[in-house]
Amino acid sequence: MLRIVVTGLAATYPLGGVFWDYLQYVVGFQKLGHDVLYVEDCCRWCYDPLQQTFVQDSESNAAYLARHIALLDPELAERWFFRDVRGKTYGRSWEQVAEFCRSADLFINVSNSGLMREEYFAASRIDSDPIYTQASIRESEAASDDAWARGRVEAFRRHDVFFTFGENAGDPDCRIPAEPLNWIATRQPIVLDRFHDAVVPLASRRRVLTTVASWEPAEKGPLLDGVSYRGKSVEFERFITMPSASPLPMELAMSGPAPIERLRAAGWRILDAYGISADPWAYRGYLADSFGEWSVAKNAYVASRSGWFSCRSACYLALGVPVIVQDTGFSRHIPAGEGILCFSTIDDARAAIAELIADPERHARAAREIAREYFASDKVLKRFIDQALAG
Numbered sequence: 001m002l003r004i005v006v007t008g009l010a011a012t013y014p015l016g017g018v019f020w021d022y023l024q025y026v027v028g029f030q031k032l033g034h035d036v037l038y039v040e041d042c043c044r045w046c047y048d049p050l051q052q053t054f055v056q057d058s059e060s061n062a063a064y065l066a067r068h069i070a071l072l073d074p075e076l077a078e079r080w081f082f083r084d085v086r087g088k089t090y091g092r093s094w095e096q097v098a099e100f101c102r103s104a105d106l107f108i109n110v111s112n113s114g115l116m117r118e119e120y121f122a123a124s125r126i127d128s129d130p131i132y133t134q135a136s137i138r139e140s141e142a143a144s145d146d147a148w149a150r151g152r153v154e155a156f157r158r159h160d161v162f163f164t165f166g167e168n169a170g171d172p173d174c175r176i177p178a179e180p181l182n183w184i185a186t187r188q189p190i191v192l193d194r195f196h197d198a199v200v201p202l203a204s205r206r207r208v209l210t211t212v213a214s215w216e217p218a219e220k221g222p223l224l225d226g227v228s229y230r231g232k233s234v235e236f237e238r239f240i241t242m243p244s245a246s247p248l249p250m251e252l253a254m255s256g257p258a259p260i261e262r263l264r265a266a267g268w269r270i271l272d273a274y275g276i277s278a279d280p281w282a283y284r285g286y287l288a289d290s291f292g293e294w295s296v297a298k299n300a301y302v303a304s305r306s307g308w309f310s311c312r313s314a315c316y317l318a319l320g321v322p323v324i325v326q327d328t329g330f331s332r333h334i335p336a337g338e339g340i341l342c343f344s345t346i347d348d349a350r351a352a353i354a355e356l357i358a359d360p361e362r363h364a365r366a367a368r369e370i371a372r373e374y375f376a377s378d379k380v381l382k383r384f385i386d387q388a389l390a391g
Contacts, residue, residue: 006108012040017277038079052274124163132222132229134224157181165309176306235297235298247353288319294324295312
């Protein structure tokens with residue numbers, strides 16, 4: 001049994017998809033028999049989805065985390081710690097957390113979400129945002145006269161092992177830089193038994209293609225080796241007429257600034273993403289009650305040939321919901337053709353939708369099988385531990 005710390009942003013951004021992204025690491029490690037603690041200590045303002053702004057008061061965010069982590073697994077009800085931007089703490093005492101961290105075998109800094117205090121080293125780091133992370137490292141290294149930027153790079157380098165969701169890292173045509181850090185490919189762990197009870201029978205699902213998305217990240221797009229990358233807006237623009245090519249309705253649960261009226265005029269059904277993501281269970285239910293997912297990826301993931309595959313899409317698969325997703329090069333590592341259908345053009349996407357409609361049962365079975373074979377938390381996290389400790 002190992003002592004493992006996992007960082008995250010589940011309280012800071014109290015949204016269903018964010019919760020599943022981070023807390024499945026915690027549950028997955030616990031199911032393998034390890035002693036796990038969730039630590040959220042990011043020194044950021046908390047987000048209030050109702051007001052759609054950042055706020056000083058973190059009470060409701062902490063209550064959200066306490067409520068849903070206990071629902072996820074009662075054994076985790078006392079196994080978390082949250083420190084807000086003002087230094088107020090919730091959950092376990094700081095003394096207990098510091099002792100646990102000093103004796104931990106692994107401190108896993110997912111998405112670089114943790115403010116790395118001395119008690120938290122040494123650590124492994126999971127990069128869920130390939131290209132964005134590497135570009136920020138290069139930018140910080142170049143800012144030789146900026147003490148904050150230098151400190152940021154030094155904190156990066158103090159991690160022991162570096163993981164990325166860019167599965168093509170190291171391939172000749174992948175633009176994720178091989179230097180100055182050595183990146184090991186990993187993927188989102190899915191705790192399958194947390195999805196089985198939410199599966200909707202195929203005949204009862206809405207015959208709608210859905211996804212949950214944001215138009216463009218708040219941060220500026222990365223600039224790397226003279227190439228400027230963007231978020232999903234660039235790719236959505238390429239496929240904005242997609243509803244007219246689809247025999248199934250297409251629905252976007254959209255967050256952030258987006259040309260909503262233009263999207264509606266092009267035939268998209270638009271929902272408010274917060275209504276879908278208010279809690280982990282509402283989010284899971286929305287995914288489950290879909291005929292399939294249809295989604296573009298961030299331009300940075302596509303143009304860099306990163307091999308990135310969405311955590312959200314992996315949750316769809318666990319629910320037996322097939323996904324039709326933009327090609328980032330992931331099919332070198334995760335099979336596409338049944339359960340997962342990828343596209344690069346509108347014609348590709350149209351053909352993929354027709355393929356799904358022609359045999360939805362086969363694709364639903366394949367979706368579940370891919371989730372078991374490629375994303376099951378026991379497989380993903382056993383491999384992760386082996387690679388982290390070997391590094």
